[in-house]
Amino acid sequence: MATTSGERIATLDIVRGVAVMGILAMNIVAFADVPAAYFNPLAQTVAVRTDDLLTYAGQFLLFDGKMRGLFSFLFGASLLLLSEKMAPNLVRRRLMWLLLFGALHFFFIWWGDILIAYALVGFLALAFRDAGVRALVIAAVVLLAIQFALFAGMTFYSLSLQDAIAGGTASAEQLKSWEEMTRDIAMPSAARRAEAIALYLGPWTSLVHHQFTEKAFMPLAGLFGVGWETLAYMLLGMASLKSGLLTGAWADRRYWRTALIGLAIALPAYVVALRFLFRSEWAGPAIFMWAFAATVPVRPLMVVAFACLIILATRRGGALTGRIAAAGRAAFSNYLGTSIVMTAIFYGWGLGLFSTLGRMELAGVVLATWAAMLLWSKPWLDRFRYGPLEWAWRSLTFARLEPMRRQAAVAG
Structure with missing residues (x-):
């Protein structure tokens, strides 16, 4: 199967399309409810039903961190391709403009931005562009070990704070640390919930002020x-x-073997983590231990497994595959566009549906948004070379207006 379309690698677009759609499956809760509800399903504003808990379980097992991981995989791969095609100063300029887009997104649209981190980390990733596969994997393992140690340290520290508070020996400093650590994961008090709802249902200017202050x-x-x-x-x-994994160059058998091994190791670990989260009723230290630390070693295996399965499922192409690839080609527009649409739906400057829907209802919003991504991306890219924000980003990078419209085929 051919993996390129012009200078593009079609497989990358397909996997990126799935990732940008899948990210919303987790982010939707952060758009629609108080921050603690993202990690703690019991913290959602509306009454928690069984279907909400089942939806949370599905999100945790299939989407939590995996779609962000896929997106990060694709960002690294795309950065490598760009570094091979562009002069180093242009790649750095592209990252600087991404940093600006991320800052605008964070301060003026939504607090859950990932573009700032991608731009800053991207500068570091560029230093590895000439490394071989083995060196890249070793460096990644070292970084994951550091990440695990950081989360494990947070877990043990939170346990020590919890013990001190339970024993009545916590100092004022320890109480403050506990408050800061658990602010966005613990069950919010009635006052904090009311404060958050008032903020997100208030005027847009108040949200911007909150972000800056x-x-x-x-x-x-x-x-x-x-x-x-x-x-x-x-x-x-x-x-x-x-x-060759992300280019579709592997044989089917190798993709299947890699996917099955990854799932066989990672999925049971996630099930165990999910079980302990339910048993603890999402206590702060349990979230640090089971949602943060325990998933770090196995999440990459799940990400690779999902990439393999996506490639296998779309090898033969088809109408849906073409639409997913188009959503991936316009991933930047879809990502930022989703933030605008979701805040318009849930925030006070828009429809004001914040804190009114449970996880199951939010899943319906996700499906509708996926359909919108698939419906607009391909017709747009049939007529234009780039998504609207991709065009702006490219034009800013090259400091000139890039051609936007596709030229009509000339009959001969």
């Missing part, structure tokens, strides 16, 4: 918190491209 350093804190894993995934994406 209360959350201005959140991207840097997040970079330290998960940047190790993000860089590891970018390097694994480079290794996957160089090895």
